Amino acid sequence: MSATGKKLSQKLEEIYERIKAEIPWEPVGPTPMPEIPDLRQWDMRLLKTYAPFYMPFCDLCCFCTYGKCDLTEGRRGACGIDIATQQARFVLLACLMGCSAHAAHGGHILEFLIEKRGLDKKIDLGTFIEVEAPNIRTVVGLKPETLGDLQIALEYVFKEITHLLDSCHTGQEGSALDYESKALHASMLDHVGMEIADIAQIVGFGFPASVAETPLVDMGWGAIDKSKPVILVSGHNPATSTVVIDYLREHNLEDQVEVCGLCCTALETTRYSSKAKIVGPLSRALFFMRAGIADVIMTDEQCIRTDTPQEAAKVGSAVIACLDKAMYGLEDATEIDTDEIVRRMVDNKEQFAILDSIKAAEVAVKVAMEIAPQRKKGWLTEEEAIELAKKCTNCKMCEQVCPNLFNIGGGITEVAKGDFDLIRQQILQCIGCGKCEQECPNNVPIFKIMQTAASMETWKCRTGRGPVMDTEIRNVGAPITLGTIPGVIALVGCSNYPDIDDVADMVDEFAKRKYIVVLTGCAAMVAGMKKDKDGLTVYEKYPPDFAAGGVVNIGSCVSNAHISGAAIKIANIFAALPLRGNYEVMADYVLNRVGVCGVAWGAMSQKAASIGTGFNRLGVPVVLGPHSSKYRRLFLSRKEEDDWKVMDARKREIVDTVEPAPEHLAYVCETKEKAMPMIAKLCIRRNDTPQGRAIKLNHYISLYRKYIGPGLPEDLHLFVRRDADIPLVYKKEVRAHLQEIGWQPREPIGLPTLIGTYPTKVPVDAVIH
Amino acid sequence: MSSVIPRHRVNVLTGIKSARLVEDPAEYANLIKKAKRPLLVIGPLLLESSPDGKLLLEYALDIAKVANIPICATAQTKGKVVELGVKPDSVYDVVEIVNALKDPDWPGVKKVGNHDLVIFFGIRSDLGNQSLSTLKHFAPHLKTMTLCKHYFPHANYSLPNFKKDVKWQEFLENLVANLEKGS
Ligand code: SF4
Ligand code: SF4
Ligand code: SF4
Numbered sequence: 001m002s003a004t005g006k007k008l009s010q011k012l013e014e015i016y017e018r019i020k021a022e023i024p025w026e027p028v029g030p031t032p033m034p035e036i037p038d039l040r041q042w043d044m045r046l047l048k049t050y051a052p053f054y055m056p057f058c059d060l061c062c063f064c065t066y067g068k069c070d071l072t073e074g075r076r077g078a079c080g081i082d083i084a085t086q087q088a089r090f091v092l093l094a095c096l097m098g099c100s101a102h103a104a105h106g107g108h109i110l111e112f113l114i115e116k117r118g119l120d121k122k123i124d125l126g127t128f129i130e131v132e133a134p135n136i137r138t139v140v141g142l143k144p145e146t147l148g149d150l151q152i153a154l155e156y157v158f159k160e161i162t163h164l165l166d167s168c169h170t171g172q173e174g175s176a177l178d179y180e181s182k183a184l185h186a187s188m189l190d191h192v193g194m195e196i197a198d199i200a201q202i203v204g205f206g207f208p209a210s211v212a213e214t215p216l217v218d219m220g221w222g223a224i225d226k227s228k229p230v231i232l233v234s235g236h237n238p239a240t241s242t243v244v245i246d247y248l249r250e251h252n253l254e255d256q257v258e259v260c261g262l263c264c265t266a267l268e269t270t271r272y273s274s275k276a277k278i279v280g281p282l283s284r285a286l287f288f289m290r291a292g293i294a295d296v297i298m299t300d301e302q303c304i305r306t307d308t309p310q311e312a313a314k315v316g317s318a319v320i321a322c323l324d325k326a327m328y329g330l331e332d333a334t335e336i337d338t339d340e341i342v343r344r345m346v347d348n349k350e351q352f353a354i355l356d357s358i359k360a361a362e363v364a365v366k367v368a369m370e371i372a373p374q375r376k377k378g379w380l381t382e383e384e385a386i387e388l389a390k391k392c393t394n395c396k397m398c399e400q401v402c403p404n405l406f407n408i409g410g411g412i413t414e415v416a417k418g419d420f421d422l423i424r425q426q427i428l429q430c431i432g433c434g435k436c437e438q439e440c441p442n443n444v445p446i447f448k449i450m451q452t453a454a455s456m457e458t459w460k461c462r463t464g465r466g467p468v469m470d471t472e473i474r475n476v477g478a479p480i481t482l483g484t485i486p487g488v489i490a491l492v493g494c495s496n497y498p499d500i501d502d503v504a505d506m507v508d509e510f511a512k513r514k515y516i517v518v519l520t521g522c523a524a525m526v527a528g529m530k531k532d533k534d535g536l537t538v539y540e541k542y543p544p545d546f547a548a549g550g551v552v553n554i555g556s557c558v559s560n561a562h563i564s565g566a567a568i569k570i571a572n573i574f575a576a577l578p579l580r581g582n583y584e585v586m587a588d589y590v591l592n593r594v595g596v597c598g599v600a601w602g603a604m605s606q607k608a609a610s611i612g613t614g615f616n617r618l619g620v621p622v623v624l625g626p627h628s629s630k631y632r633r634l635f636l637s638r639k640e641e642d643d644w645k646v647m648d649a650r651k652r653e654i655v656d657t658v659e660p661a662p663e664h665l666a667y668v669c670e671t672k673e674k675a676m677p678m679i680a681k682l683c684i685r686r687n688d689t690p691q692g693r694a695i696k697l698n699h700y701i702s703l704y705r706k707y708i709g710p711g712l713p714e715d716l717h718l719f720v721r722r723d724a725d726i727p728l729v730y731k732k733e734v735r736a737h738l739q740e741i742g743w744q745p746r747e748p749i750g751l752p753t754l755i756g757t758y759p760t761k762v763p764v765d766a767v768i769h
Numbered sequence: 770m771s772s773v774i775p776r777h778r779v780n781v782l783t784g785i786k787s788a789r790l791v792e793d794p795a796e797y798a799n800l801i802k803k804a805k806r807p808l809l810v811i812g813p814l815l816l817e818s819s820p821d822g823k824l825l826l827e828y829a830l831d832i833a834k835v836a837n838i839p840i841c842a843t844a845q846t847k848g849k850v851v852e853l854g855v856k857p858d859s860v861y862d863v864v865e866i867v868n869a870l871k872d873p874d875w876p877g878v879k880k881v882g883n884h885d886l887v888i889f890f891g892i893r894s895d896l897g898n899q900s901l902s903t904l905k906h907f908a909p910h911l912k913t914m915t916l917c918k919h920y921f922p923h924a925n926y927s928l929p930n931f932k933k934d935v936k937w938q939e940f941l942e943n944l945v946a947n948l949e950k951g952s
Contacts, residue, residue: 053868055899056906059786072786073909083906396932405894405919498893629864629899636868668864670896671813673845678862709848714860 018152019142019581029582030761032141033156036163036185042584043181043617045758046591049642050616050635050665052180054087057632061086064170079171088179091609091633093168095183096161098610099190101302102558103157105237106197108323110150112239112357113204119148123203126210128469131573134565135195138572139188141581147203150196157189157196180633187613188583194611195561202466205242207271212472212544212552214463215274219528221284222456223260223277226293229372230258231364232317234285234308235300236557238268240322243361244298245273257365262288263303264521264556270463271555278461280529281495281522282604283432287454290447292317293377295368298360301325302557303494303605309351316375318367319351322360327353334359342366382420385452389416391442398436398446403627404429404498408436408446415449423453428500431602461528462539464520464555468566470573472546476516477574481593483692485548486699487683488516490563490620493600493608495522496627502672503601504530507538507551509676513699514548515683518566521557522602560611564618567594575769584755584762591619591662592646592752593687595696597679598622601672603631612666621662621682626670635665639715646686647757649764650750654757657749659718661686673707681713686752690724698727701734712737721746786905788927790920794940798947800914800926801836804886806877809833810866813844814917815891820934828941829890830855832916836948839878841866843892863892867900873910883910889924890916898923916941 008016015033016022031038061077062068069077076082081089113121123144125132133144133153140153164186167173173182201207208214224230233241241261248254260277261269262285269276279288282303289297289308292315299308300323309328312319321327333341333352338359344350345367354360380388392412399407411423427450437446479485489510491503507527511517517538519527528537542551546566554562571589572579579586590596598615600608603624609631612622616635624631639660648655661684669675680699688696697719704713712730717738720726722745726734756764791797801807815826826849833840839858842850843866850857859878861869869875875883887904889897897915901923904913914926918937921927931937 053864053903054907055903057899057902059906072906400930403895626893626896629896632899634864636864638868638872668896670844670863670893673813674843674862708845709851711851 015141018156019140021141023143025143026578026580028141029578029580029585031583032581034139034583035160036182039185039188039583040181041758041760042587043184044177045754046617046665047177047180047635049637049644051637052084052088052176053634053636054084055629055632055634056083056087057630066170080174084176085174085179087632088176088183089168089173091631092164092179092183092186094606094631095186095190095610095613096165096168097606098608099157099186099193100161101607102190102197103154103161103193104325105301105558106193106200107154108237109197109200109204109239110147110154113200114147114151117147117204119146119151121147121203123147123149123199125199125202125467128210128471129467130470131569132467133195133199134568134572134579135191135561138568138579138581138583138586139192144199147200150200153192154196157193160185160189183613184617187610188617190610191561191564191614194558195565197558198466198555198561201238201268201558205238205272207466208463209466210469211465212469212546214465214544214553216460216462216539217270217274217276217278218458219278219280219461219525220455220458221279221288221291221293223458224279224293225258226377228256228258229368230260230294231368232260232262232279232288232294232297233265233269233300234262234297235304236264236268236302237300237323238265238272240298240300240357240360241265241269242272243357244364245269245276247361247365251365253365257368265300267464267521267524267556270461274463278525281525283430283495283500286311286432286434287447287451289317290315291379291451292375295372295375296320296364298322298364299326302607312351313349316349318345318349318371320360320364321353322355322357324355338362342370346370380448380452382452385415385449386418388445389413389449392416392444393442395441397439397441401435401439403431403433403435406430412444412446412449415453420453423450426450427454429498431496459528459531460537460539461525462544462553464524464553464559465544466555466559467562468546468552468569470569473566473569473573476547477570479548480570480595481574481687483595483685483688483696486513486515486595486692486696487680488518488566488594488596489679490518490596490598491523491527491601492520492560492563492598492611493523493602494604495526495602496604496625497526497602498625498671500526501530503527504538505672506599506601506676506679508532508541509703510679511538511542511549511551516546516548516550516552517542518546518552518554518563520554520559520563524553524555527551557607557611564615564620567596567618567620570594577767577769582766584760585766587617587619588754588767591754593685595683595685595688596620597662597682599675599679600628601625601675603628616665621665621667623675623679623682624666624668626668629668633666634668636667637663639663639718645757646749646752646754647764648749648751649753649756649767652764655747655749657686657752658746659686659721661719676707677703677713684719686749690722693719693721693725694727697725698729701727701730717741717743721748787922788920788924790929791926792929794943795947797914797926797944801838801886801888801948806879806882806884807836807838807886807888808841808878808884809838809888809890810841810843810863810892811846811850811890812863812892812897813846814893815846816849819938821938824849825891826850826853828945831945832948835945838888841878846891863896863900867903870904870911871907885910886912886914888914888916889921892917894919894921897921
């Protein structure tokens with residue numbers, strides 16, 4: 001029997017038991033621990049307006065031995081699948097990889113911590129965070145109080161992943177929409193998995209929480225003191241890098257050994273020790289490895305290069321693979337005596353997998369200290385670079401393979417003449433893939449030459465601070481939902497940028513305009529890799545608070561769950577809507593009332609696919625960079641034609657709002673210039689008050705004029721409901737324009753919701769607070 | 770069909786249905802002239818100038834003018850088009866215009882019916898090729914063509930990979946001349 005006394009099905013009864021339904025912190029909503037069909041109607045409603053838009057990478061499918069199957073011109077594969085459904089299946093697979101990566105990462109950390117601290121270790125995120133796990137509470141229906149509770153949530157995620165992956169097998173699901181619904185499901189689970197991982201990290205490693213002003217740490221390869229032994233940690237899972245720091249602290253070596261990081265492990269390690277340094281995002285990995293500055297490279301998981309052992313061997317860096325996700329074919333030395341491993345690494349230059357973090361840390365420090373004094377570490381001088389560049393015949397083979405089609409040969413030719421300007425500009429756009437150098441018939445060491453040109457400058461990054469505080473949510477809940485804070489911009493994801501400076505420019509543009517800017521992952525690093533005319537990075541220029549004009553580094557990839565979590569907390573804490581097992585109500589609230597827009601400008605990985613798609617299910621639109629067209633799928637509306645009807649929950653009437661707010665859920669922009677007004681537009685919500693709408697439109701128009709051209713945005717009329725929505729500065733011009741095109745004012749909507757416009761178990765009452 | 774290795778060799782798996790390579794400007798001009806309702810989709814790469822100092826965008830505007838083709842200005846190209854004294858017939862982003870083109874009942878930018886030939890010019894190669902793939906698979910009612918200096922496998926008709934920019938420019942100039950001839 002449930003708390004309400006209704007008879008439950010056996011399945012629900014089991015769920016109630018797992019989520020401890022008897023603890024009455026909130027009533028249990030309609031979908032605790034949802035399975036594939038449970039939120040399908042919500043998905044279908046979203047997909048009706050934001051239809052999947054497919055961009056097939058190739059015309060074939062080669063998933064099974066019936067293939068390859070030609071899927072062009074309406075042909076179906078031998079299993080019956082069509083091109084759209086095949087794309088959707090591919091997207092689901094990508095989202096599952098992403099979700100699994102984070103969930104398994106969470107699982108590893110949890111296991112490590114439970115062994116150390118026990119199942120009953122309490123979760124405490126500090127004075128200002130009571131709603132510690134908004135995603136887990138909403139999706140799972142469980143309020144996690146201990147590490148053991150996190151495990152219950154994680155087991156649910158693992159089970160769902162299995163069902164979802166099953167559906168990708170040949171000859172099953174035949175609907176692209178159903179695959180998309182499954183991708184949305186997988187990606188919602190990703191946010192649960194990320195939340196589990198980061199809460200475990202915060203609790204287990206004592207990362208900062210309930211604080212905004214976290215330390216500023218050094219960033220850039222210029223910040224690394226090459227004269228000391230250097231340990232490079234690379235990847236996402238800090239289980240080992242934090243132990244390295246512990247070892248150094250215990251042995252009083254913290255000031256004698258440099259610990260620096262690439263990708264999210266760098267961000268995580270700085271959350272543990274502000275003495276650790278950030279080299280940069282993944283796009284700088286190969287540059288840094290080839291420089292040979294690292295004495296020991298420790299890899300963990302996700303987005304570490306697969307050729308790390310080979311690249312390290314070339315420059316004499318030692319390698320330890322610390323996690324089972326990537327063992328590189330190396331001998332597993334977990335059981336071998338520490339001194340023997342050190343000896344073999346130093347004397348024979350052997351590389352090992354060591355899956356015991358305490359042992360790996362000790363070996364890393366000892367090896368680094370032994371080999372560092374014997375290694376020569378230095379950058380190429382400009383003169384040497386000029387000499388090497390003279391080997392270039394400008395054959396353009398490098399340009400052919402560059403994913404950005406750079407005229408890199410041209411850059412090298414200029415260097416040969418002693419001019420580094422072009423190559424300095426090219427490195428900002430280079431994603432560090434190494435394809436150019438691999439292709440060069442004359443063996444020009446392109447990377448070394450580019451390194452010389454690359455900035456030795458150092459920058460500042462603010463340490464990731466974890467969840468947004470409940471107190472902050474209380475302060476900004478009203479202005480965000482009314483629209484007077486024009487939006488929350490979440491810059492997330494990897495470093496496959498058209499230009500590395502774009503992210504800092506976006507942060508600056510929106511922070512200056514008093515949006516709230518939050519960042520995670522590689523985006524959080526590169527935001528700090530540009531200085532203004534006063535020599536300040538955005539982290540030094542703007543306050544670290546989740547408030548208008550704040551620039552907040554939330555943390556690593558897994559910290560993305562705190563951004564979705566913040567959106568949920570606005571519904572839960574500010575609007576007082578119950579969240580427990582109540583996903584549809586939360587997502588509906590966010591879609592209609594919380595002006596938040598994700599920007600994954602350099603999205604590259606499968607994890608970025610699931611992070612973004614998870615935001616989409618929660619009603620958060622995401623703007624992607626041009627490379628992301630290679631994810632194969634967007635969610636686009638057609639503003640003039642689509643269904644923009646909502647229920648006005650106060651009047652109980654279905655109203656056609658006409659306004660495409662938000663217009664798209666997953667959108668690719670070709671340039672930063674286009675992205676700027678698009679991001680502002682995607683923060684528009686139906687709930688905006690006239691005052692809030694006028695502020696949002698003011699930014700939309702002014703960004704359009706700044707980056708696109710003169711005049712007014714072509715679709716402006718769709719977002720003006722009444723005269724009061726028109727921003728003051730543009731009043732005259734907009735009024736004249738509206739009159740010219742025959743615009744008519746529209747009735748205001750009391751309480752916009754999609755609940756009631758599609759078949760769902762959720763009653764309209766549930767959205768009224 | 771001859772198999773062509775695209776200039777942009779990274780990340781391309783042309784599959785089996787790749788673009789017909791056209792090197793003759795007269796043939797390209799004929800294809801354009803034959804179309805009843807062509808559309809020229811222009812992208813931000815046209816804001817760069819070519820070796821002779823002429824803005825690439827000017828080639829696009831010349832082509833549109835001589836062949837009387839409506840323009841769709843994507844990304845931030847509108848600003849420069851207007852600056853050059855031309856009012857673009859439509860302003861959509863590339864994925865938006867492709868989304869509309871997919872619908873056979875869409876009336877087109879001139880409101881007289883969907884387009885039968887869509888010419889891409891100045892869109893980044895990765896985004897351009899992916900967008901052309903969408904049209905190839907989901908817009909069988911129209912044909913696509915590119916004017917950029919790289920081969921685009923997902924188009925119906927594409928230029929080859931030009932090793933030298935001047936050769937490409939020559940092609941564009943000849944194309945304009947050929948289009949002018951018939952008009
Ligand atoms: S999964 Fe289907 S479409 Fe793909 S190769 Fe097998 S039969 Fe062909
Ligand atoms: S491939 Fe090598 S030789 Fe050819 S242009 Fe590039 S750097 Fe120069
Ligand atoms: S390393 Fe940079 S320049 Fe070289 S191919 Fe990759 S993106 Fe292009």
